[in-house]
Amino acid sequence: MHISLRRLLHNRVELLLTFVVPIAFFSVFALIFGKGIGSGTTPKVKVVVVDEIQSPVSTAIVDSLRDSAGLRLMHDEADDQALTSDKASEMVRHGSVTIAIVLKGDQADAIRAELLADASDQVAGQVVSALVGRELVLAKTRQASRTRQAAAMRQTTVRRPPVDASPVRPSGEIAESLSDPSELVQIVDVIGEDKANPVVSMYAAGIAVMFLLFGATGGGGVLLDERENTTLDRLLSTELTMDQLLLGKWFYLTALGFVQVCVMFLWGQFAFGVDLQGHLDGFVMMTLVTSSAAAAFGLFLATLCKTRGQLNGLSVILILTMSALGGSMVPRYVMSERMRELGLWTFNAWALDGYDKVFWRDLPVEALSPQLAVLMIAAVAFLLVARALAIRWEFD
Amino acid sequence: MIHAEAPALEIVNLRKNYRRLEALRGVDFVLERGERLAFLGPNGAGKTTLIRALAGRTRPTAGTIKVLGHPIHSIGARQALGLVPQDLALYGDLTTRENLFAFGKFHGVPRRELKKRVAWALDWTGLKDRAGDLVAGFSGGMKRRVNLACGVLHRPKIILLDEPTVGVDPQSRQRIFTMLDQLNEEGASILLTTHHLDEAEQRSDRIVILDQGRVIADGTIDELVLSTVGHSRLVKVRIDRPLVAPVTVPGGGSVRSYQVGIAGREMIETRIEDVAVELAPFLQAVRKDGYMVSDMEVHAPSLHHVFLHLTGNELRD
Numbered sequence: 001m002h003i004s005l006r007r008l009l010h011n012r013v014e015l016l017l018t019f020v021v022p023i024a025f026f027s028v029f030a031l032i033f034g035k036g037i038g039s040g041t042t043p044k045v046k047v048v049v050v051d052e053i054q055s056p057v058s059t060a061i062v063d064s065l066r067d068s069a070g071l072r073l074m075h076d077e078a079d080d081q082a083l084t085s086d087k088a089s090e091m092v093r094h095g096s097v098t099i100a101i102v103l104k105g106d107q108a109d110a111i112r113a114e115l116l117a118d119a120s121d122q123v124a125g126q127v128v129s130a131l132v133g134r135e136l137v138l139a140k141t142r143q144a145s146r147t148r149q150a151a152a153m154r155q156t157t158v159r160r161p162p163v164d165a166s167p168v169r170p171s172g173e174i175a176e177s178l179s180d181p182s183e184l185v186q187i188v189d190v191i192g193e194d195k196a197n198p199v200v201s202m203y204a205a206g207i208a209v210m211f212l213l214f215g216a217t218g219g220g221g222v223l224l225d226e227r228e229n230t231t232l233d234r235l236l237s238t239e240l241t242m243d244q245l246l247l248g249k250w251f252y253l254t255a256l257g258f259v260q261v262c263v264m265f266l267w268g269q270f271a272f273g274v275d276l277q278g279h280l281d282g283f284v285m286m287t288l289v290t291s292s293a294a295a296a297f298g299l300f301l302a303t304l305c306k307t308r309g310q311l312n313g314l315s316v317i318l319i320l321t322m323s324a325l326g327g328s329m330v331p332r333y334v335m336s337e338r339m340r341e342l343g344l345w346t347f348n349a350w351a352l353d354g355y356d357k358v359f360w361r362d363l364p365v366e367a368l369s370p371q372l373a374v375l376m377i378a379a380v381a382f383l384l385v386a387r388a389l390a391i392r393w394e395f396d
Numbered sequence: 397m398i399h400a401e402a403p404a405l406e407i408v409n410l411r412k413n414y415r416r417l418e419a420l421r422g423v424d425f426v427l428e429r430g431e432r433l434a435f436l437g438p439n440g441a442g443k444t445t446l447i448r449a450l451a452g453r454t455r456p457t458a459g460t461i462k463v464l465g466h467p468i469h470s471i472g473a474r475q476a477l478g479l480v481p482q483d484l485a486l487y488g489d490l491t492t493r494e495n496l497f498a499f500g501k502f503h504g505v506p507r508r509e510l511k512k513r514v515a516w517a518l519d520w521t522g523l524k525d526r527a528g529d530l531v532a533g534f535s536g537g538m539k540r541r542v543n544l545a546c547g548v549l550h551r552p553k554i555i556l557l558d559e560p561t562v563g564v565d566p567q568s569r570q571r572i573f574t575m576l577d578q579l580n581e582e583g584a585s586i587l588l589t590t591h592h593l594d595e596a597e598q599r600s601d602r603i604v605i606l607d608q609g610r611v612i613a614d615g616t617i618d619e620l621v622l623s624t625v626g627h628s629r630l631v632k633v634r635i636d637r638p639l640v641a642p643v644t645v646p647g648g649g650s651v652r653s654y655q656v657g658i659a660g661r662e663m664i665e666t667r668i669e670d671v672a673v674e675l676a677p678f679l680q681a682v683r684k685d686g687y688m689v690s691d692m693e694v695h696a697p698s699l700h701h702v703f704l705h706l707t708g709n710e711l712r713d
Contacts, residue, residue, distance in 0.1 A: 229483060229484070229485060230481055230482075230483040230485045231485040231486070231487070233448075233453055233481060233485065234479060234481055234485035234499075234546075234547075235502055236453060237451040237452060237453055237474075237477070237479045238474075238499070238502035238503045238504070239474060239475065239502065239503060239504040240502045395453065395454055395455045
């Protein structure tokens with residue numbers, strides 16, 4: 001025991017992994033859940049409202065929804081009025097908003113709501129459904145109350161005493177008697193409804209990106225092994241240059257990562273029905289760019305560290321944190337706005353957004369431009385920094 | 397263009413500083429074409445720094461290195477050099493053949509020639525039957541042979557070996573030097589650093605001794621012996637009982653009389669210039685004083701003596 005303790009105290013990396021990593025990791029999750037769904041301050045859901053009724057009552061509902069603490073209306077009033085159900089559905093499909101609230105009237109003049117939802121966000125649908133249902137019931141209650149008051153006024157005017165008038169009931173009872181909120185609100189999944197196993201592709205992407213990063217840092221670590229056992233010295237005494245060496249490793253890690261993700265998605269298609277063939281173009285583009293960025297990141301970390309031990313410690317901390325923030329472990333929609341913004345500094349968030357567009361939203365490859373651009377820029381930047389850091393290994 | 401008359405390596409006033417530490421303090425020497433040169437020195441003398449500078453792995457602070465008459469960073473200079481590092485710089489998780497192919501490619505051996513060179517290397521190292529085995533499972537001697545082969549696949553004209561036989565058994569060492577002799581016979585110049593002084597003495601044409609970043613001796617073994625300890629032999633005589641008083645050896649001819657031995661010891665040591673003339677009077681003097689000689693050793697001067705004479709007996713690390 002004494003020897004084990006002494007050895008632990010001499011090994012800074014092991015100390016870091018033993019005590020600092022759990023704290024860092026716990027802190028990330030505490031931030032995600034503490035300021036997200038766990039704190040009671042659910043992040044605001046991005047919505048648009050389509051008012052197909054355009055009555056004073058429906059307008060009042062829209063106004064109430066606009067003031068709701070749980071919603072963020074993404075269009076101003078004028079736009080909302082111009083918005084059609086199809087256009088709103090398209091916005092949900094593109095990910096501009098999470099849910100489109102379509103207010104509809106029926107033959108009995110009751111206002112009902114259709115929520116055009118993105119089922120990948122499993123929380124938002126329930127939250128918005130509850131909020132809209134409440135507003136609809138309240139509106140109906142107000143309307144019923146006004147109707148009764150008008151009737152009473154008419155009866156007072158003709159001075160006829162009420163014969164079978166019901167006693168006044170609390171508004172809650174009125175609401176219950178009028179309708180159940182769940183009957184007034186219908187959730188329509190506009191993206192995942194025709195998919196065989198829609199959520200699996202999301203998780204496949206999350207896991208794939210995390211393992212791409214682990215694989216790339218492990219592969220980059222070979223550079224440190226070569227340095228430690230002097231093979232790097234020998235390689236650089238041949239005709240091989242550091243540029244060739246780093247590019248060679250980058251190409252290799254990119255190719256390996258690409259094959260790794262392909263194998264994973266092929267298995268996903270075979271075992272879980274992920275529609276890989278139907279999204280091949282977008283998948284190839286995203287996987288190629290994500291693999292190249294992960295490979296460059298792995299080389300950057302390797303050149304940043306002095307020893308393999310350092311790399312192991314640093315990569316575990318960074319990759320687990322990035323995966324937690326970027327949505328590989330916990331869906332980003334449960335995170336607070338701030339955490340989501342923070343997540344945009346990670347690979348995972350951009351890569352997962354791209355895969356989400358490909359597999360979930362069925363968007364054309366042109367829609368992947370922001371994700372592809374960010375990941376490509378990251379790849380080039382990390383590769384350049386890695387090259388700059390590797391200068392110290394070229395000559396003493 | 398390669399100058400036919402230029403030496404294989406020409407090092408002039410080579411200096412290398414690591415911050416305040418002066419690893420090389422103006423090293424000058426020449427390695428002739430086809431020559432086998434042993435580079436000796438205590439730990440920390442600057443041998444590895446020198447090898448690294450020659451292999452282009454460290455930038456000298458000052459001085460020049462010429463390879464076959466051309467500056468070290470000129471085109472072709474790197475191709476003319478073959479480095480065999482002290483550590484086993486191999487991929488243990490590759491087979492012998494895969495290692496050889498990899499380093500052959502890195503050394504720029506043309507694709508059409510690579511297969512032949514790898515076949516030659518497998519034959520040369522005696523590892524043809526282990527070509528498909530992972531290097532990680534090899535003995536130290538086998539790894540050393542692969543390590544050597546990987547550095548010479550491109551037929552370098554100058555081979556730099558940094559302690560190529562460290563940690564191997566006498567049989568493997570013998571094999572490695574036989575392999576080096578083959579390369580030397582084919583025209584390669586060899587520069588090796590070693591702590592095995594017997595290797596340096598037997599396997600090199602010339603010896604350079606480096607200490608504290610400077611060349612302190614350069615020459616053949618005979619030249620070094622003559623200029624340092626001389627050709628006198630060390631004679632050690634064990635007697636049957638402790639010496640009561642030093643023994644006086646009478647002079648004769650050009651030799652003066654002298655005293656040997658220390659009272660209380662059973663071993664008498666002395667140096668004599670001419671064994672044929674001086675040994676007999678010495679032994680007679682011992683017997684005359686009443687002592688019986690139980691054992692005797694005569695040591696010729698060796699590189700070991702030269703080395704200790706030049707670098708001292710103090711530990712360096």
